[in-house]
Amino acid sequence: MDPVKLMKQEVGRAAAAQVKSGTVVGLGTGSTTAFAIQFIGERIASGELKDIKGIPTSFQASVLAKQHGIPLATLDDVDHIDIAIDGADEVDPQMNLIKGGGAAHTREKVIDGLAERFIVVVDSSKLSNKIGTIFALPVEAIPMAIAPVTRALKKLGGKVEMRMGIKKDGPVITDQGNMVLDVTFNGIDNPAEMEKDINNIPGVLDNGLFIGLATEVLIGEVTDGEATVRSM
Numbered sequence: 001m002d003p004v005k006l007m008k009q010e011v012g013r014a015a016a017a018q019v020k021s022g023t024v025v026g027l028g029t030g031s032t033t034a035f036a037i038q039f040i041g042e043r044i045a046s047g048e049l050k051d052i053k054g055i056p057t058s059f060q061a062s063v064l065a066k067q068h069g070i071p072l073a074t075l076d077d078v079d080h081i082d083i084a085i086d087g088a089d090e091v092d093p094q095m096n097l098i099k100g101g102g103a104a105h106t107r108e109k110v111i112d113g114l115a116e117r118f119i120v121v122v123d124s125s126k127l128s129n130k131i132g133t134i135f136a137l138p139v140e141a142i143p144m145a146i147a148p149v150t151r152a153l154k155k156l157g158g159k160v161e162m163r164m165g166i167k168k169d170g171p172v173i174t175d176q177g178n179m180v181l182d183v184t185f186n187g188i189d190n191p192a193e194m195e196k197d198i199n200n201i202p203g204v205l206d207n208g209l210f211i212g213l214a215t216e217v218l219i220g221e222v223t224d225g226e227a228t229v230r231s232m
């Protein structure tokens with residue numbers, strides 16, 4: 001198997017093993033979490049895991065959860081989330097994250113932020129010494145405000161690009177019907193402040209900075225074709 005896929009698979013398996021019967025589980029978005037969803041489904045099918053409620057962070061997560069037999073609920077049905085498992089695009093040594101590579105960061109922040117334990121699942125390529133150096137920051141904005149939001153993000157020092165669809169002409173449209181601006185900063189000095197400054201721009205729904213939300217980061221690595229998982 002391709003080493004990156006192997007790292008994602010093993011870290012997804014390790015996170016799925018943390019889920020306990022009778023719990024409410026936030027189901028993240030992306031190719032790494034897809035493995036966790038698959039393994040949670042396998043544990044349910046084998047009878048090892050019972051009475052799980054999954055709260056999906058995106059349309060993709062809900063489709064995968066249904067495919068793998070995970071019962072779903074909404075935030076209207078539960079008063080807490082025990083554990084959330086989600087991927088990330090960049091992780092710094094303080095466990096601050098950039099998310100939104102799948103344009104799902106707005107719902108992800110709601111669900112991951114409510115969870116008692118938020119386990120981040122990444123392969124080692126996502127680790128960075130300074131947040132904002134390896135991945136552009138995704139910002140979800142409502143379509144009628146794209147021009148002023150773009151100007152405001154440039155004023156904050158970012159290089160702004162609208163995310164375009166693949167096999168679809170025009171922009172990516174989020175699950176909420178909005179657009180995503182990818183903003184390159186080449187390193188963010190004060191990520192907590194930047195998160196707030198961006199979210200204060202009228203027309204912005206949320207941005208992909210997740211500050212102080214992760215409780216654990218599991219990192220998949222491959223050495224000599226052998227996959228291992230370590231905790232940050």
Ligand code: 5RP
Nearest residue numbers: 030031032087100101102104
């Ligand atoms: C989606 C996300 C994903 O979790 C993030 O992009 C990581 O994805 P992958 O596991 O496919 O690398 O934030 O909005």
